[in-house]
């Protein structure tokens with residue numbers, strides 16, 4: 001990770017953080033700034049009031065001449081007590097407001113990623129994780145550190161000016177002692193940010209093992225295969241590696257801090273002895289000694305505060321850099337300057353010499369695919385595992401763009417269309433469909449949020465997917481929560497608070513979700529019946545067949561019996577279309593499809609002949 005930020009970048013980040021803070025708290029931000037600056041001035045005012053009062057007393061001044069200084073000193077004392085309380089309260093309010101805006105902006109940026117490539121990129125995921133960690137407090141912390149630095153600089157400037165007025169030599173010594181502290185703290189902060197970045201992969205792996213250990217999905221295999229201890233040890237190894245790295249940095253910090261504290265103490269003690277000696281020589285007044293002592297201490301503590309705040313600002317800035325990078329990233333898919341309107345599909349979709357690989361360092365997954373999905377017809381994709389079928393479907397949804405070649409919608413390249421308009425014309429069930437911890441109605445309704453509250457449509461979609469009877473039998477029917485995540489201890493035994501579905505039941509719900517997007521121009525079904533029982537599979541495919549009539553669809557299935565009535569069956573192997581035709585044509589051709597079909601059919605025949 002780059003731990004040095006150029007002046008320009010620093011300025012951009014600071015302005016960005018202040019803007020975000022002002023957006024979150026338009027009135028609170030300026031008020032907080034004023035309180036911070038006042039907090040920087042108060043110690044200097046206190047020191048000068050003390051000096052004037054002591055010098056007045058030593059000179060035998062009258063009560064009326066001393067009273068204003070006494071009142072000013074008391075006011076400064078009051079402010080010194082009240083300001084931290086007020087600014088602390090404002091800071092917390094500001095932090096809360098900033099965290100809401102920051103989270104909103106971060107996830108808006110994530111939602112702007114319309115493709116899949118970047119969200120799958122491990123480097124991007126690391127940055128996103130850091131941005132998520134810092135997003136809540138990062139921008140507010142940066143503004144706070146900036147203001148804290150400014151406050152310390154004001155105090156420092158005031159006291160340093162005071163020292164200059166009283167004794168130039170001491171002012172210079174204090175200044176020279178401060179420089180190594182400043183440099184050391186900045187270096188430490190850079191090293192700490194570097195360590196944090198370097199441990200993110202280990203933290204991700206640790207979270208992965210921790211998640212596995214408590215995951216419901218993994219629970220059966222973990223228990224049966226006895227993997228619990230293995231994953232626990234791996235999780236601890238990752239955790240320990242990350243902690244060792246942080247611990248090493250903590251030790252470096254402690255050593256440097258100790259040295260700096262020693263240096264500070266020596267300078268403060270020397271200053272005190274020197275000022276007393278000068279006073280005995282008659283070169284300083286009592287008030288001078290008092291302000292001198294206050295100024296030496298004040299410069300030291302303001303300097304310390306300044307370096308700590310600067311180091312912290314540097315650290316916050318490096319982290320905010322990730323937030324800003326995620327927020328200001330360009331679109332991950334090419335955006336057409338003037339997107340073409342997408343009219344309803346009329347002729348069909350064509351994959352023309354499509355080449356695709358997931359990244360430049362990975363092998364080609366699709367290698368010159370030419371395929372047409374005519375309007376109103378069904379295309380079935382079959383082939384061995386890893387042949388590239390799901391990848392083709394992902395390209396049709398434009399989760400990625402082809403590296404070479406094009407996908408044409410009625411002759412228009414998908415890249416010339418607005419991606420959301422394209423997706424609005426597609427309905428799909430993916431192999432890895434989602435199971436939302438929401439009610440049954442919502443799980444179906446998410447297929448088209450505009451119909452989410454339209455119970456009749458939701459029910460109709462569930463009926464077509466063969467899910468209706470199963471849902472109505474649930475304790476609260478469509479309003480049953482399909483999760484046991486949110487139950488209270490009190491309703492532990494009450495099934496009305498949520499139920500768990502079987503894999504096949506979930507698949508029907510996912511199908512219903514796709515059916516709610518009825519009458520889209522293209523329906524994609526990637527292994528829609530893999531988890532269904534024989535009866536449900538038959539029902540679903542009959543329904544799909546009815547539904548397919550006149551609709552354009554792509555169906556992927558390893559159960560070749562379910563694709564035999566597709567208008568065209570394309571066999572994919574090694575990222576290429578190796579055969580295409582109707583079921584009868586492909587059987588007659590006695591190629592790969594015929595081989596796979598006979599293989600599956602022979603399995604059934606053997607069972608039947610048992």
Ligand SMILES: Nc1ncnc2c1ncn2[C@@H]1O[C@H](COP(=O)(O)OP(=O)(O)OP(=O)(O)O)[C@@H](O)[C@H]1O
Pocket residue numbers: 120358362365383384385386387388389390391392431
């Ligand atoms: N997100 C991804 N990043 C990198 N490689 C991927 C990704 N998804 C799939 N692949 C690779 O692309 C190749 C084709 O995968 P794809 O899922 O398209 O095959 P498939 O024909 O659908 O297989 P299956 O029948 O097992 O579902 C495989 O080698 C797979 O490892």
